Amino acid sequence: MKFSELAAWIGGATAALTDFWQETGLTGAQLSEKLDPEISNAVPFAEAQKGSITLLDSLKKLSSLAGSEASAVILPKDAEEKLAADGMKKWNPKGIALLFSDAPYQDFAKIVSHFDPPIPRPAAGIHPRAFVDETAKIGQNVTIMANVCVGPNVEIGANVILHPNVCLMEGVKIGDDSVLFPNVTVYEKCIVGARCILHAGVVLGAYGFGYDSSSGRHILSPQLGNVVLADDVELGANTTIDRGTFGSTRIGEGTKIDDLVMIGHNCQIGRHNLLCSQVGIAGSSTTGDYVVCAGQVGLADHISIASHVIIGAQAGVPGNLTEPGTYLGAPATNIQEMKRQFVAVKQLPDYWKTxxxxxxxxxKAAVR
Incomplete structure (x- = not known):
């Protein structure tokens, strides 16, 4: 595919390189190839070679352009102004073909999909080696692959895909257009909303870690609740969410949860949260909307996190966070206070010397 064809398809502006290449003395076919190179693949920036188009999605990375072997690069629209102001040779000494886009990330994704199309949706139907209980209700255009187990009174909405070895226990409900990847287990009575994605190894509805120790032995508390995922929730591989004791452990609409996250029983996670890998949330804790927990954040049990809170990596949160803002450290502290503490800690060796x-x-004075 010629660069000019790709640019016309995407609809972005291109860099004017005719003068640049004519100054080198190139003419004819050689000039045409430089101005309109053949593009055969779309790859990450570090992997780009001749024939590749790649993505440089930030002006902060513009200095990397000079070292690229790519035939073409897609850039944010504001890079066009900067290149025009500073001169093409400063930032693009190799004369790489440039495509400027208002949405470079999304446009590059379209280009990648063109050269490497995604695997199509598997055909609808029930594999002969799947088990589906006769009382289960199966929606239209559902795909149930080999070794899937669908228990009694399960309800599966339209266009759902169940990959191999998924297990849906009694009374589970799966909303329209959801996808469950291999080895997902959904315990009895749990509910998954529409357009949810559950990656391999997810477990919903295991017993909560709650015990009555009054007798001197650890006796498992009642486990009579369930887990409810609202619409558009995504769960990463091997994430686990425990069922409520009497009610529901809930994950709010649009929340995205990374791999290896553990959410305890009775938790109420708000809408549009982002929970990164290895976050652990102890039982009965609550988060508001648009909360972000970076990697390895730990939340104690029975605490509440306000909406629009960002918690930095490896922070430990022992109590409520009632104000929006960014928090770091253990115990988690507002970022401004934590910065002051970091500065003070770095100065401790000097204070010690003093x-x-x-x-x-x-x-010496006392000896005298």
Missing amino acids: LKALAQKEQ
């Missing part, structure tokens, strides 16, 4: 010198001075 104190030591003062102590030695006092000792």
Whole structure:
């Protein structure tokens, strides 16, 4: 595919390189090839070679352009102004074909899909090696692959895809257009909303870690609730969400949860949260809307996190966070206060030297 064809398809502006290449003395076919190279693949920036188009999605990375071997690069629209102001040779000494886009990330994704089309949706139908209980209700255009187990009174909406070895226990409900990847287990009475994605190894509805120890032994507490995922929730591989004791553990609409996240029983997770890998949320905790927990954040049990809170990686949260903002450290503290603490800690060696010198001075004075 010629670069000019690709640019016309995407609809972005291209860099004017005719003068640049004519100054090198190129003419004819050689000039045409430089101005309109053949594009055969779309790859990440570090992998780009001749014939590749790649993505440079930030002006901060513009200096990397000079070292690229790509035949073409897609850039954000504001890069066009900067290149015009500073001169093409400063940032693009190799004269790489450039495509400027208002949405470079999305446009590059379209180009990648063109050269490497995604695997099509599997055909609808029930595999002969799947088990589907006779009381289950199956919607239209559902795909049930080999070794799937669908228990009694399960309800599956339209266009759902169940990959191999998915297990849906009694009374489970799966909303329209949801996808469950291999080895997902959904315990009895749990509910998955529409357009949800559950990656391999997800477990919904296992017993909560709650015990009555009053007798001197750890006796499992009642586990009579369920897990409810609202619409458009995504769960990463091997994430687990425990069922409520009497009610529901809930995950709010649009929340996205990374791999290896654990959410305890009775938790109420708000809408549009982002929970990164290895986050752990102990039982009966609540988050508001648009909360972000970076990797390895730990939330204690029975606490509440306000909406629009961002918690930095490896932070430990022992109590409520009632104000929107960014929090770091253990115990998690507002970022401004934590920055002051970081500065103070870095200065401790100097303070120690000063104190030591003062102590030695006092000792010498006392001897006299």
